[in-house]
Amino acid sequence: MNLSSLKVLNPIVSLDELKKYEDVIGDEDIDSLILKVDHISLGTKSINLLRKLYSDFLYIGGSVLEDVHRWPAEQKDTPIEFHKNMFSLELNDFFVVGVSPGSKNDQIDKFMNGEETTKIHHIAFLVRNFNLAIEMFKDQLDFRCLDCAKPNQGDIRQVFLIHENRNILVEIVWRSDVNSKNLIHKNIVTLSSSLEAYKNVS
Numbered sequence: 001m002n003l004s005s006l007k008v009l010n011p012i013v014s015l016d017e018l019k020k021y022e023d024v025i026g027d028e029d030i031d032s033l034i035l036k037v038d039h040i041s042l043g044t045k046s047i048n049l050l051r052k053l054y055s056d057f058l059y060i061g062g063s064v065l066e067d068v069h070r071w072p073a074e075q076k077d078t079p080i081e082f083h084k085n086m087f088s089l090e091l092n093d094f095f096v097v098g099v100s101p102g103s104k105n106d107q108i109d110k111f112m113n114g115e116e117t118t119k120i121h122h123i124a125f126l127v128r129n130f131n132l133a134i135e136m137f138k139d140q141l142d143f144r145c146l147d148c149a150k151p152n153q154g155d156i157r158q159v160f161l162i163h164e165n166r167n168i169l170v171e172i173v174w175r176s177d178v179n180s181k182n183l184i185h186k187n188i189v190t191l192s193s194s195l196e197a198y199k200n201v202s
């Protein structure tokens with residue numbers, strides 16, 4: 001798996017941080033399963049830093065999918081700890097999702113832990129076969145599935161897997177339309193919930 005296209009993120013994100021993904025996703029069998037990087041999720045500590053990150057991506061040629069906004073638009077049915085500010089921008093052959101906390105002590109706030117630098121929250125890989133990719137990440141690369149019992153739905157299937165020793169979170173994505181850049185509200189809630197459940201038992 002070649003992550004060289006992600007080098008466009010330098011110097012916005014440290015290449016050392018990207019390298020830890022490259023080291024893991026290097027297996028030949030995995031290579032044939034992964035079609036490409038679908039998206040990368042980057043965290044910032046505050047909405048002001050998120051706006052700065054958004055501007056940086058515009059400056060290097062990103063095309064806007066969604067500008068900085070509050071998610072979810074309808075807030076009442078989504079747990080407060082999952083609320084966030086976010087944007088999405090297309091870059092070359094993948095897209096970037098930027099997030100910042102919606103409130104103190106929510107999921108993104110805890111992830112950022114007060115750090116000023118932009119941090120990779122996860123990298124999402126678009127795969128040819130959803131279930132097979134999950135099995136290979138588990139069996140060959142020592143990842144652990146978060147909430148794999150709940151297969152996601154319809155035209156997009158998504159799940160988080162974590163490599164605890166390396167502290168790497170990846171997302172496996174399968175799309176019926178490989179060119180789609182859709183993110184589905186329900187899937188974001190499910191993914192956030194799986195991460196929360198994992199932290200609560202760790």
Ligand SMILES: [Fe+2]
Binds near residue numbers: 039041122124171
């Ligand atoms: Fe994602």
